[in-house]
Amino acid sequence: MLAQAPKFTLGDRVNAAERLFYQDHGFIVYGAGLGRADVETIRAEAKSLHDRTLTGEIPETDRDDLTPRSIDDHGNEYLHRLPYFTRYCPRTRELLASERFQSLGSGHLGDRAWMLDDTMHGVIWQMKRGGRRSSYSRIRWHVDFRDDHPLAPVMSAGIYLDRSTVDNGCLAVVPGSHRFPPGPSIPPIPYYIEAEPGDIVCHAHNIYHGSGPALAEGDRRATLYTYFCGGEHPGEEGMPFASDEAKTEIRQLFTGAGS
Amino acid sequence: MNLVESVVRDLASGALEPSGLASASAPELAALLSVLDTAARVALKAGGDGGAAGEILAMAAVHPSSHLRRRLVKTVAELGSLTGAQRELLCWAVGDSDDEVALHAIRACERHGIAEALLPLADSLGRAPDRLDGTLASLTDYRTYAAMRAAAALRPGSLEADELARAAQPNENGGVAHGHTDLAGMVLVPAGTVRLGLAPGARAPGWLLADNYISTPRMTEVEAFRIDERCVTNGKYDEFVAASLEADHVHCHPDEPSGTDHARATLLERWAHPNHPVTGVSWFDAYSYAAYHGKRLPSDAEWEYAAGGADGLAYPWGAEFDAGACRWLATTLGRGIDSLAAWRHALELVLDGAVGQRTAAPDDYPQNVSPFGVRDLAGNAWEWTRSRHLDGAELQPRGWNPSDPRLRGDWTAVACVKGGSWAAAPDMLLNAYRGRMTLHRRSPEVGFRCVAAAAG
Numbered sequence: 001m002l003a004q005a006p007k008f009t010l011g012d013r014v015n016a017a018e019r020l021f022y023q024d025h026g027f028i029v030y031g032a033g034l035g036r037a038d039v040e041t042i043r044a045e046a047k048s049l050h051d052r053t054l055t056g057e058i059p060e061t062d063r064d065d066l067t068p069r070s071i072d073d074h075g076n077e078y079l080h081r082l083p084y085f086t087r088y089c090p091r092t093r094e095l096l097a098s099e100r101f102q103s104l105g106s107g108h109l110g111d112r113a114w115m116l117d118d119t120m121h122g123v124i125w126q127m128k129r130g131g132r133r134s135s136y137s138r139i140r141w142h143v144d145f146r147d148d149h150p151l152a153p154v155m156s157a158g159i160y161l162d163r164s165t166v167d168n169g170c171l172a173v174v175p176g177s178h179r180f181p182p183g184p185s186i187p188p189i190p191y192y193i194e195a196e197p198g199d200i201v202c203h204a205h206n207i208y209h210g211s212g213p214a215l216a217e218g219d220r221r222a223t224l225y226t227y228f229c230g231g232e233h234p235g236e237e238g239m240p241f242a243s244d245e246a247k248t249e250i251r252q253l254f255t256g257a258g259s
Numbered sequence: 260m261n262l263v264e265s266v267v268r269d270l271a272s273g274a275l276e277p278s279g280l281a282s283a284s285a286p287e288l289a290a291l292l293s294v295l296d297t298a299a300r301v302a303l304k305a306g307g308d309g310g311a312a313g314e315i316l317a318m319a320a321v322h323p324s325s326h327l328r329r330r331l332v333k334t335v336a337e338l339g340s341l342t343g344a345q346r347e348l349l350c351w352a353v354g355d356s357d358d359e360v361a362l363h364a365i366r367a368c369e370r371h372g373i374a375e376a377l378l379p380l381a382d383s384l385g386r387a388p389d390r391l392d393g394t395l396a397s398l399t400d401y402r403t404y405a406a407m408r409a410a411a412a413l414r415p416g417s418l419e420a421d422e423l424a425r426a427a428q429p430n431e432n433g434g435v436a437h438g439h440t441d442l443a444g445m446v447l448v449p450a451g452t453v454r455l456g457l458a459p460g461a462r463a464p465g466w467l468l469a470d471n472y473i474s475t476p477r478m479t480e481v482e483a484f485r486i487d488e489r490c491v492t493n494g495k496y497d498e499f500v501a502a503s504l505e506a507d508h509v510h511c512h513p514d515e516p517s518g519t520d521h522a523r524a525t526l527l528e529r530w531a532h533p534n535h536p537v538t539g540v541s542w543f544d545a546y547s548y549a550a551y552h553g554k555r556l557p558s559d560a561e562w563e564y565a566a567g568g569a570d571g572l573a574y575p576w577g578a579e580f581d582a583g584a585c586r587w588l589a590t591t592l593g594r595g596i597d598s599l600a601a602w603r604h605a606l607e608l609v610l611d612g613a614v615g616q617r618t619a620a621p622d623d624y625p626q627n628v629s630p631f632g633v634r635d636l637a638g639n640a641w642e643w644t645r646s647r648h649l650d651g652a653e654l655q656p657r658g659w660n661p662s663d664p665r666l667r668g669d670w671t672a673v674a675c676v677k678g679g680s681w682a683a684a685p686d687m688l689l690n691a692y693r694g695r696m697t698l699h700r701r702s703p704e705v706g707f708r709c710v711a712a713a714a715g
Binding site: 005 | 649650652669
């Protein structure tokens with residue numbers, strides 16, 4: 001079994017030890033942050049939204065434009081990202097609005113923290129998948145936002161819906177890189193975060209992270225990403241990936257298994 | 260050529276080489292440093308940042324000999340007013356791998372109110388300067404405490420400054436063929452399914468926020484091994500240094516910083532008696548010693564198993580904390596310490612140099628023995644392991660030199676240390692507690708013991 005850092009237990013509020021760990025390392029993992037029933041709720045709503053998007057029921061303005069559709073070995077189309085998740089999934093919206101979940105933001109970013117929602121890159125379901133014709137199997141090293149972004153500081157809180165291991169391309173971070181960024185002379189040494197369904201993995205906006213490929217056809221890892229922000233809402237035009245130029249750059253992060 | 264010029268010449272030419280200093284006896288070393296001390300004072304008294312004074316500062320600040328660096332920084336630290344170059348030297352020395360060098364610099368920066376020291380202090384703590392507020396819960400040692408205190412002092416009005424003001428008074432082996440492994444003084448620990456972490460129902464004293472510094476509770480399989488009954492002593496370590504000088508680092512870790520001089524940083528300390536646990540050694544020093552003797556450092560799991568037995572006792576002696584059972588800050592100072600505030604207050608005494616005898620002989624606390632008969636595990640000296648602090652995996656150093664600023668951002672260069680020291684708080688004495696220490700540091704609180712294969 002891969003050596004792992006401690007997983008914390010999400011209580012009613014973030015405690016000082018958790019804050020300290022997050023400040024030091026730039027990430028923190030809450031084991032079983034959501035129970036099995038809640039994970040099933042999100043999965044069920046994701047499937048519904050996925051199918052509704054494929055049938056064209058969801059307006060184009062609310063569909064992902066970063067990752068192309070993929071085809072599985074049975075010839076079926078599938079999607080990798082479902083934005084505006086809480087707009088179309090009311091039960092998930094209710095889950096995320098709970099005081100316990102919201103305490104993640106206020107606990108780590110302070111009382112001013114708010115959750116980015118109802119925008120293209122707010123609450124978003126994301127799935128990487130193996131297979132020859134998957135257009136998203138891995139994601140290159142990157143940071144989510146620079147420190148000077150209006151939204152910053154930002155904490156991503158990913159709710160894991162599938163088991164995630166090194167073998168199926170789990171998240172890798174460079175601990176501490178939110179304070180000391182690696183560069184050409186500092187090759188990043190990854191720490192691999194293995195997670196179970198229901199775990200919540202939080203990381204800082206400027207920690208270096210990525211994930212390796214999911215190779216086998218059956219490999220898949222779905223996560224519901226949320227973003228807590230300590231900065232200012234820049235308006236729709238000022239959102240992270242509003243410009244075509246930014247979108248082009250971001251698309252290059254998502255790669256298929258063969259890339 | 261006057262004295263200053265001759266010292267500068269010797270420094271520049273490498274005449275004051277690490278090996279020369281390492282092989283010097285303690286009296287010879289003391290005499291040499293006294294000369295340097297005088298030279299430095301003369302040069303500094305001459306004033307100005309240029310010329311001989313600047314040369315001495317620049318070269319001695321990065322000299323491989325920690326004794327030299329310590330003497331220089333101490334001399335500068337004791338000056339009444341500082342020039343720009345002297346302030347710069349102190350800021351640089353804040354991050355020195357030798358704790359005593361760093362401590363002089365840290366205290367001087369605080370005393371002189373050197374605002375530009377805030378960033379290197381924050382770097383040494385692994386924090387952003389605006390993220391220094393909070394608790395002292397990530398503390399492993401008093402150098403870190405000193406850095407936190409200095410950083411707080413340089414940011415008046417911070418929560419930390421207020422809090423500290425209330426507390427303060429007017430603180431595997433290299434595999435080299437060398438000979439057979441000498442198993443004398445080692446205890447056999449049998450294979451087994453062992454409990455790590457705190458047993459159900461057990462509680463930490465709770466003075467520190469130890470959640471992320473306590474082993475994750477789990478059962479694990481451990482193969483049989485042998486472990487030193489007692490820590491490596493100063494005497495044994497010095498014998499190794501002398502004997503290994505001819506070996507040209509063949510026992511050393513391949514990623515050990517170039518030019519490493521394995522002389523312990525506590526060589527001139529009167530409290531570091533020959534039969535006391537060695538301290539002032541880096542992880543690389545410990546690795547080299549172990550490899551030279553055909554042994555290696557224990558993993559964190561091996562150490563914890565040796566300390567707590569198969570049932571995972573909270574302390575080597577049993578389930579409950581016993582304030583008189585080992586060498587921690589209370590017994591070091593000979594005074595009661597019954598709270599976090601009292602412990603911080605007592606650390607101030609350490610920083611003020613009010614502690615005479617730091618370490619103790621390993622058998623001074625007869626209760627401090629584990630179910631397997633391993634002694635002096637709790638307190639006295641933290642012990643290096645071969646495990647990474649974050650995740651317990653085997654350490655794989657990357658070869659940074661101690662002065663390389665990239666080292667501060669390298670999470671893989673932080674080792675797990677176990678057991679607590681003569682300056683510890685009770686939480687640190689738990690078998691399951693996992694302290695953290697960057698590989699290159701030579702701390703007067705950290706030593707080690709070795710393990711070997713069970714078969715020998």
